[in-house]
Amino acid sequence: xxxxERPRMSFWKAVFLAIVAVGLVLCYVRFTKGLGAVTNLxxxxxxxxxxxxDLLCGVGLAAGGFVITATVYIFHIERLRPVVRAxxxxxxxxxxxxxSALMFDIxxxxxxxxxxxxxxxxxxxxxxxxCVTLYTTxxxxxxxxxxxxxxxWPRAMKVQHAITLPCVVAGVLLSTLHQSSLGTVYLIxxxxxxxxWYTQTLPILFWISSVAAGLAMLIFESRLSSKAFGRQLEMPxxxxxxxxxxxxxxxxxxxxxxxxxxxxxxxxALDFSYESRMFLLEFVGGLLVPFVMLLxxxxxxxxxxxxxxxxxxxxxxxxxxxxxxxxxFEGAQGGTYLPSVSETLITVFFVALxxxxxxxxVRHLNIYPExxxxxxxxxxxxxxxxxxxxxxxxxxxxxxEMATAVRIPTx
Amino acid sequence: MDTIPTAKSRAILFDMVRCTGCRGCINACLKTxxxxxxxxxxxxxxxxxxxxxxxxxxxxxxxxxRHCVTPSCASVCPVGALHKTDLGPVxxxxxxCIGCRYCMVACPxxxxxxxxxxxxxxxxxxxxxxxRLKEGKPTACAEAxxxxxxxxGTREELVAEARKRIAEDPDMYYDHIYGEKELGGTNVxxxxxxxxxxxxxxxxxxETPLPNLTWNVLEKLPGVxxxxxxxxxxxWWITNRRDEVSAAHAAAKHDATNGGTHKAxxxxxxxxx
Ligand code: SF4
Ligand code: SF4
Ligand code: SF4
Numbered sequence: 024x025x026x027x028e029r030p031r032m033s034f035w036k037a038v039f040l041a042i043v044a045v046g047l048v049l050c051y052v053r054f055t056k057g058l059g060a061v062t063n064l065x066x067x068x069x070x071x072x073x074x075x076x077d078l079l080c081g082v083g084l085a086a087g088g089f090v091i092t093a094t095v096y097i098f099h100i101e102r103l104r105p106v107v108r109a110x111x112x113x114x115x116x117x118x119x120x121x122x123s124a125l126m127f128d129i130x131x132x133x134x135x136x137x138x139x140x141x142x143x144x145x146x147x148x149x150x151x152x153x154c155v156t157l158y159t160t161x162x163x164x165x166x167x168x169x170x171x172x173x174x175x176w177p178r179a180m181k182v183q184h185a186i187t188l189p190c191v192v193a194g195v196l197l198s199t200l201h202q203s204s205l206g207t208v209y210l211i212x213x214x215x216x217x218x219x220w221y222t223q224t225l226p227i228l229f230w231i232s233s234v235a236a237g238l239a240m241l242i243f244e245s246r247l248s249s250k251a252f253g254r255q256l257e258m259p260x261x262x263x264x265x266x267x268x269x270x271x272x273x274x275x276x277x278x279x280x281x282x283x284x285x286x287x288x289x290x291x292a293l294d295f296s297y298e299s300r301m302f303l304l305e306f307v308g309g310l311l312v313p314f315v316m317l318l319x320x321x322x323x324x325x326x327x328x329x330x331x332x333x334x335x336x337x338x339x340x341x342x343x344x345x346x347x348x349x350x351x352f353e354g355a356q357g358g359t360y361l362p363s364v365s366e367t368l369i370t371v372f373f374v375a376l377x378x379x380x381x382x383x384x385v386r387h388l389n390i391y392p393e394x395x396x397x398x399x400x401x402x403x404x405x406x407x408x409x410x411x412x413x414x415x416x417x418x419x420x421x422x423x424e425m426a427t428a429v430r431i432p433t434x
Numbered sequence: 435m436d437t438i439p440t441a442k443s444r445a446i447l448f449d450m451v452r453c454t455g456c457r458g459c460i461n462a463c464l465k466t467x468x469x470x471x472x473x474x475x476x477x478x479x480x481x482x483x484x485x486x487x488x489x490x491x492x493x494x495x496x497x498x499x500r501h502c503v504t505p506s507c508a509s510v511c512p513v514g515a516l517h518k519t520d521l522g523p524v525x526x527x528x529x530x531c532i533g534c535r536y537c538m539v540a541c542p543x544x545x546x547x548x549x550x551x552x553x554x555x556x557x558x559x560x561x562x563x564x565x566r567l568k569e570g571k572p573t574a575c576a577e578a579x580x581x582x583x584x585x586x587g588t589r590e591e592l593v594a595e596a597r598k599r600i601a602e603d604p605d606m607y608y609d610h611i612y613g614e615k616e617l618g619g620t621n622v623x624x625x626x627x628x629x630x631x632x633x634x635x636x637x638x639x640x641e642t643p644l645p646n647l648t649w650n651v652l653e654k655l656p657g658v659x660x661x662x663x664x665x666x667x668x669x670w671w672i673t674n675r676r677d678e679v680s681a682a683h684a685a686a687k688h689d690a691t692n693g694g695t696h697k698a699x700x701x702x703x704x705x706x707x
Contacts, residue, residue, distance in 0.1 A: 132533075
């Protein structure tokens with residue numbers, strides 16, 4: 024990912040517009056000619072890039088929304104409060120994009136509302152669709168505060184404030200449910216999904232890795248917007264996020280290894296077959312390396328290295344979701360699936376829309392604390408805004424406990 | 435959520451030993467549904483072929499929906515577009531379907547097919563000729579079979595028939611009714627000359643219906659919501675209280691040293707943000 028820089032904004036704008044134009048054309052083809060005209064989906068691979076990336080990764084990468092609101096509002100870790108807005112905006116945009124991308128993927132998007140009235144409580148997909156609908160509403164309510172603030176509607180802001188806590192609790196519950204349920208989706212295919220990925224612990228693994236992805240996205244976005252708009256978060260906050268991220272990756276990795284071990288899968292994990300190589304890519308490159316990197320206080324204190332670790336974590340997360348949804352099926356289904364060019368371009372189209380919407384948000388809403396409009400990274404002054412009395416008592420222990428659980432030296 | 439195979443539900447028995455490979459069943463199915471294909475070319479299921487036949491060595495391997503007693507496809511469908519009827523067939527209601535294709539992913543036998551090139555696509559699979567069954571007629575494929583290789587009847591009758599055939603000619607048959615117990619049972623059962631895995635069918639499926647794997651998790655969720663909701667609220671209350679106490683504490687100290695009338699603010703979420 025090349026960093027966005029001011030003088031080149033017009034170039035990126037042109038790229039953006041080109042992608043949008045291509046996206047709209049493909050949109051027309053998709054809805055007049057059917058899925059087969061734009062995708063490589065088939066009866067053997069009914070789910071491809073749009074489910075594997077747009078849905079699974081989209082939802083996971085937007086997990087920062089519930090992770091950060093829970094950390095700040097429920098556990099009162101005040102140091103992360105300046106991050107709340109950016110993550111809520113990301114999550115809200117993320118979910119809108121996921122739902123839009125699903126309109127492309129499902130065969131009959133005009134029937135998308137059916138699960139709300141035609142119930143099948145035995146279906147994970149039914150549960151996921153309810154959770155996603157409700158959670159998007161919750162995110163909208165959380166996000167609306169920023170709009171009301173912009174519009175200067177004090178009454179509406181007050182109402183929005185009053186419902187913040189119930190929203191946060193509901194948001195955390197709904198997220199926990201559907202983040203894990205995306206893993207539960209695959210529990211019904213023991214005979215089809217390769218044993219390196221098929222495990223009864225999928226729901227838990229999906230949930231923990233979504234927490235990691237949410238945190239990594241936070242670091243990633245802050246860096247991008249610092250390059251593009253000169254707005255970013257303070258380095259101490261990002262380092263803190265990096266420390267928690269290390270703890271989460273540690274827990275996730277340990278559970279993954281334990282699970283593979285108890286199922287006697289080490290041999291298959293290391294035999295360098297196609298599946299094994301894809302697994303190692305995900306596990307070593309996207310989990311072990313960033314985890315070890317983040318153990319070093321020096322890495323966490325350096326904007327570039329921290330960003331590197333976050334990018335690796337995100338790539339590892341994406342690889343994992345694609346492995347579960349695509350790689351893991353190729354053996355049993357006898358064949359390979361690679362997305363078509365059009366299919367990929369439509370995904371790129373959605374990612375571009377996401378970047379565009381986020382850029383608009385950063386520019387027009389009060390997303391990052393204002394006193395930090397500076398260019399370049401690593402030059403910020405560290406000045407926690409919020410009451411340090413609180414921090415000394417309630418806030419620190421939780422993070423510290425999480426960090427010491429995996430012996431991370433406190434920066 | 436175990437469903438017990440109902441003895442009286444309709445079923446199909448496919449006897450690979452008796453099958454001559456004449457493809458009468460395939461032809462009958464194509465004709466009944468007005469599909470264009472030729473029976474001899476129909477070797478794979480498709481959106482316009484609800485049954486197909488491949489040759490595996492000297493044997494004819496017939497493919498079709500198994501009409502599982504506890505069907506994965508119906509259990510995963512978010513809108514209940516697929517469901518198991520008391521009569522036996524697992525049927526599909528196009529008007530409910532949203533096109534998520536989870537049924538295709540979930541089916542352990544890779545049966546459902548999709549209309550990939552239609553702007554208004556639907557899932558397609560064998561419906562066990564439910565309209566004929568309702569009239570008391572056998573399925574089209576069973577009616578067409580002149581060798582008793584595809585037969586239609588109640589599940590109970592057909593299990594008995596299969597046992598009888600195996601017992602009468604133990605040299606010709608492998609002693610197993612495929613589909614009697616697999617994945618909790620299916621309404622389409624096979625008897626074969628060899629173990630099923632050597633014939634290109636999926637084997638080692640176990641006897642537990644796959645939807646149980648999902649249900650084991652789903653049934654815990656209400657508990658997660660109640661306990662999780664309570665725990666989150668409790669956490670919030672504790673941390674909030676701690677903040678209030680320490681803020682009051684700090685303010686009291688402040689008062690003591692300054693002798694001022696500064697009031698403990700009891701700061702909470704609503705004042706900040
Ligand atoms: S064979 Fe597949 S499509 Fe047919 S009932 Fe069973 S799960 Fe459903
Ligand atoms: S594709 Fe249609 S029938 Fe299949 S699971 Fe989705 S909604 Fe149900
Ligand atoms: S039961 Fe009917 S739909 Fe199914 S394969 Fe036989 S003829 Fe075709």
